[in-house]
Amino acid sequence: MKNVKKLLAGATVAILSLGLVACSSEDNQYSPEQVINNAMKENEEPLSYYGEATMNMTEEEGNIQLKEWRSKDGKFKVETTGAAAEEHAVTVNDGKTITMYQESLHQAMISKDGEAVTALAPSPKDQAHQLLKMIGDTHTISIDGEEKIAGRAAYHLVAKANEKNTLFGDQELWVDKENWFVLKSISASGDHQIDLEYTKIEFGKDFQDNIFSIEIPEGIDIQNIDEMYESEEVSLEEAAQHVGQPVLYFSEEDGRKIEQIGMDDLTAELNRVEININYVRDDTPLLSLSLFKTPEDSEGDDLKMPGEEPVEVRGIEGTMIEMEGFRSLFWNEEGISYSILLNDPDVTFEEVIEWAQDMERAE
Incomplete structure (x- = not known):
């Protein structure tokens, strides 16, 4: 394996x-x-x-x-x-x-x-x-x-x-x-x-x-x-409890709706609990927000992924990856690793970064 x-x-x-x-x-x-x-x-x-x-x-x-x-x-x-x-x-x-x-x-x-x-x-x-x-x-x-x-x-x-x-x-x-x-x-x-x-x-x-x-x-x-890998459906408050601290999320505004919040217990494989929040707009997949507590012993990775470029998210240095059919944002904030997968091809990075400025906190 x-x-x-x-x-x-x-x-x-x-x-x-x-x-x-x-x-x-x-x-x-x-x-x-x-x-x-x-x-x-x-x-x-x-x-x-x-x-x-x-x-x-x-x-x-x-x-x-x-x-x-x-x-x-x-x-x-x-x-x-x-x-x-x-x-x-x-x-x-x-x-x-x-x-x-x-x-x-x-x-x-x-x-x-x-x-x-x-x-x-x-x-x-x-x-x-x-x-x-x-x-x-x-x-x-x-x-x-x-x-x-x-x-x-x-x-x-x-x-x-x-x-x-x-x-x-x-x-x-x-x-x-x-x-x-x-x-x-x-x-x-x-x-x-x-x-x-x-x-x-x-x-x-x-x-x-x-x-x-x-x-x-x-x-x-x-x-x-x-x-083994079936996600457990949780609420926003339960998601924060599983991670062990408050977490950021997109509120249901501008047509965004939370379709599902899943919790994956990966402690055995990766020593972490991961939360995945799927959003839709007009019943069409919009984006997916994944987050987990950044490991204390994590080290910076100087290797550059294909299509990776630096970007600022919420005033914090992050990265974005844009390839045909794959677009994603990554950043770390207050000990939490966040990643956003853009599922709607009509939504731009600029829009999502702007939405991120108004993210709310679940405790």
């Missing part, structure tokens, strides 16, 4: 406009932009394949070996093995339920939520494609020839960060020339680096249904993810 969480960084960020530098040699048929666009198109048309890969992470000891079965109808099975034999994990989606079993923890987790399947168990291919979406505005991308990976011809893409201290550093990807599958990637994020390379890949595979099944040993603790 630890390794899966590390691989999920940025998976929920929306698609960026790809501003690429077309640079190709005489032997290259495509520009970097064409290679990436074709890779994105392939991501929308799932392949059926069996693959074996090796993964290295800078903060881990030893390699992680990965075996992967994926069918066109969305079913999959992924087995990972660490340096020690007991570091064995299996994730299976049989088309109805996703099951994640980690042998060393003697624990299994299940979910029937389709969105959870995508978030909890993206394929290495999906992760590489998400990376491509996020670096378009922050990197210069070129083709550095062709190479053989797992016996297949691949374009070698090199993405150089335009600025220092960005969340994503220099990146390299090797994209299959035939079907635009990412066969190898070297991905730097801050002080961490993940190297993934397929050593065996077989496309067009047909699998029996029993491939996408799993037997959980007796005595294993099975937890339902869908039940």
Whole structure:
């Protein structure tokens, strides 16, 4: 589970406009932009394949070996093995339920939520494609020839960060020339680096249904993810009590209405309680306000997210992120971390910042 969480960084960020530098040699048929666009198109048309890969992470000891079965109808099975034999994990989606079993923890987790399947168990291919979406505005991308990976011809893409201290550093990807599958990637994020390379890949595979099944040993603790992360509905006053101090919120004015106030107890995972307030206007999603008590041991992060710019909110230095389909504001005030997700495309940052000046306090 630890390794899966590390691989999920940025998976929920929306698609960026790809501003690429077309640079190709005489032997290259495509520009970097064409290679990436074709890779994105392939991501929308799932392949059926069996693959074996090796993964290295800078903060881990030893390699992680990965075996992967994926069918066109969305079913999959992924087995990972660490340096020690007991570091064995299996994730299976049989088309109805996703099951994640980690042998060393003697624990299994299940979910029937389709969105959870995508978030909890993206394929290495999906992760590489998400990376491509996020670096378009922050990197210069070129083709550095062709190479053989797992016996297949691949374009070698090199993405150089335009600025220092960005969340994503220099990146390299090797994209299959035939079907635009990412066969190898070297991905730097801050002080961490993940190297993934397929050593065996077989496309067009047909699998029996029993491939996408799993037997959980007796005595294993099975937890339902869908039940674990259900939000508890609370009032504004209860929200402040759960956080442990007064909190700011938008009053119901100018057509704004509070649709729901949810409390997520994340003390086990993140040592915090998070409050999420969803607003609508004319029965249409307007914005979401999330807040939690800032941890005392939190340290400033100098890494810049893609699309991030400084902004002042309520007289306090904060940040805003604007990308295609994703707009958000962040700031810390009186020991509380606030974030606002703008859901209505017609609402501007300037409007929300102005509304924030008049935020009220719930105690």
